Amino acid sequence: MTIIEAIKYTKEILNKHNKQEHEAEILIGHVLNKDKLYLYCNPDEKLTDEQKSKLENALSQRISGRPLQYIIGYWEFYGNKFLVKEGVLIPRPDTEVLVEKALELIKDIKCPRIIDIGCGSGAISISIAKERDGSQVFAVDIEDVPLELTKQNAILNKVDDRVKVVKSNLLSAFDENSFESFDLIVSNPPYIKDEEIATLMDEVRKFEPITALSGGVDGLYFYREITSQSKKFLKKGGFIAYEIGHNQGEEVKTILYQNGFDEIKLYKDYAGLDRVVTALWQGKM
Secondary structure: OEHHHHHHHHHHHHHHOOOOOOHHHHHHHHHHOOOHHHHHHOOOOEOOHHHHHHHHHHHHHHHOOOOHHHHHOEEEEOOEEEEOOOOOOOOOOOHHHHHHHHHHHOOOOOOOEEEEEOOOOOHHHHHHHHHOOOOEEEEEEOOHHHHHHHHHHHHHOOOOOOEEEEEOOOOOOOOHHHOOOEEEEEEOOOOEOHHHHHHOOHHHHHHOOHHHOEOOOOOOHHHHHHHHHHHHHEEEEEEEEEEOOOOOHHHHHHHHHHOOOEEEEEEEOOOOOEEEEEEEEOOOO
16 A cells, blocks of 8 residues: 555545545654645555554554544643543644733733643643743643643753743642732633533543533632732733633633723734633722
8 A cells, every 4th residue: 555545545444434524644653753734745654563553553542532632642832742532632723812812911920920721731821931031931720630741741842941830729738929920820620510511422421531621500700719819829910711612701801800900901812712811900909
């Protein structure tokens, strides 16, 4: 089987099982450890028996529903490569809007100190650290898999000197010495309503961690908790930034308002849906 034959065969199988055909190049590139350009510049190169076996295995996993990102073991986010595996959410393009807004909030702050709550693969923490020299980011999670993966990704992206991994239930691991010492708290918390978990796509519901999806009965549990706790740790003039569900904008804005935050703003994602809320802390409460 040549590379071009493998591409055609893989596309046919993917299409038959309602998967996107463009994934064929990604799967074959992963098996051969080559990029897309190489595949089409060397169409007549033959796959070894080992490579054919690996491709069949990867294809079998994909048509069974396992996410492409978990099969190849990495994904791109904000122009950077991140290792991913079961136990962390797969980074999504919508979350890049959160990174963009976070960077805007701290653009005039010298050596900003930041907490990323629920760090997952470290996509948010590391992207901010890479874009902002002099920043110090504390990547927080309660689970071991995200913490270990964030460490690996910080090394991979050469920001391990500025991204510190902290095991914590939200902000519980930070003591009074950290009060009023952070310029930004950022989070993409679990925000799916419990009753909606069963309606998610199989690829999400069966493979991605439920603890990173479920936001309680109304989907707002973590917004309430983080907002309340953050007031101790933000400097006066500090900010909070959240990713939200597309229909949660007004509710999250209300939570922030009730906790004394000012300049509450709502931003849309690339599809025109509400996706990010930011707010300013002036130390009023």
